[in-house]
Amino acid sequence: MRSTEHERADAAVWDVARPARPSRVAGVSMAGFRDRGLAPAGHRVVPHPGVTVALEFGAGPLIVDDAAGRQQRGSLVAGLGFGSSLVRVRGENFEAVQVRLSPLVARAILGVSPADLDGVVVALDDLWGQEASRIRERLGDVSSWEERFALTDALLARRHETGSSVDPEVAWAWDRIVITRGLVRVDRLAAAVGWSRKRLWSRFSSQIGMPPKRAAKLVRFDHAAHRLAAGEGAARAAVEAGYADQSHLHRDVMAFTGVTPATMAGEPWLAVDDIAWP
Known part of the structure; x- marks a missing residue:
């Protein structure tokens, strides 16, 4: 596992960790984030050619404010290319596993097409139901990032195996x-x-x-x-x-x-x- 601290003058430190090994599912990458008091304004979200899943499990909520003025708290899914100068992520003392999905595997893993997300952010509970709550509890119960990455990867691989593929x-x-x-x-x-x-x-x-x-x-x-x-x-x-x-x-x-x-x-x-x- 690799880890670092990312710090700027206008924002508190984020601890960041990455898995030592790639995911067993091609098109999946992960990172772990631990916030130790993010500045109220939060961080700007830059659009990315992938679907983003945030599995939040820390003491404080992960909050995303989107360009339309809507707010999403906790575990979430953001559609392909989500982000702009008006989209920010913030919170206080949250921990989360961030997963980036190639759109080729996103439908199988999420259970919906990236087109159904329409480039916006939705609550993971709305897509996965109780499974979202279960993975949140399991991530909070283990003490290391490697264990969290392993739990997340096992879940993603299981969903990918049973999901539908693109043409x-x-x-x-x-x-x-x-x-x-x-x-x-x-x-x-x-x-x-x-x-x-x-x-x-x-x-x-x-x-x-x-x-x-x-x-x-x-x-x-x-x-x-x-x-x-x-x-x-x-x-x-x-x-x-x-x-x-x-x-x-x-x-x-x-x-x-x-x-x-x-x-x-x-x-x-x-x-x-x-x-x-x-």
């Missing part, structure tokens, strides 16, 4: 978008799987949670965002991520987050992952 054509199209970092034309994807552009758009949207063109844009943004968070300059990040120029990158970052690339690159929510984590 192989949709899975291939998503994989191509990820592999090319969003630099692929939708008509070429459709031609490669033998579908019309309209059919790919419909099936992809209903199973992944957004149209393929929007998904490609989100994946490209995510790639650039992590290059920025890792310390790369905006001009270089724009070139490497396939943007026409630095201004194009700036417009995309503003569209997804509402803030400048420099501001976004320093957000703790973005910095805790495989690429940007120190």
Whole structure:
């Protein structure tokens, strides 16, 4: 297990832990968070090309305030690409296991398509019922992050085995978008799987949670965002991520987050992952 402390001048410390081994389910990644008194304003949530599950079990509540002014407390699920400058996570003395799901496995694990989440945050209890309460209790009963990760992974693997999968054509199209970092034309994807552009758009949207063109844009943004968070300059990040120029990158970052690339690159929510984590 790897762990670190993430600290900024305007926010208290978060303890962060990561599993020593990858999940047994491809497309699943996890991290553990322990808050020791988060600043009231909370942390900005940066959009990510995955579905996020937060399994909260600490003494204080995990709170998410979304862009529409709604508030969600406790364990939750956030749809594909959820986040913006107006979405913040906060709380006090909470602990949680954060799970990021590829949209290819999200439907099987959650029991609903990412499209049903429509990019918003919902209570995990609404999707899993009593199973959400049971995993919360079990996570609180064990004392180490490795035990928590093992419990979470076993639950996810069990649900994945019994859940429904996406169409192989949709899975291939998503994989191509990820592999090319969003630099692929939708008509070429459709031609490669033998579908019309309209059919790919419909099936992809209903199973992944957004149209393929929007998904490609989100994946490209995510790639650039992590290059920025890792310390790369905006001009270089724009070139490497396939943007026409630095201004194009700036417009995309503003569209997804509402803030400048420099501001976004320093957000703790973005910095805790495989690429940007120190």
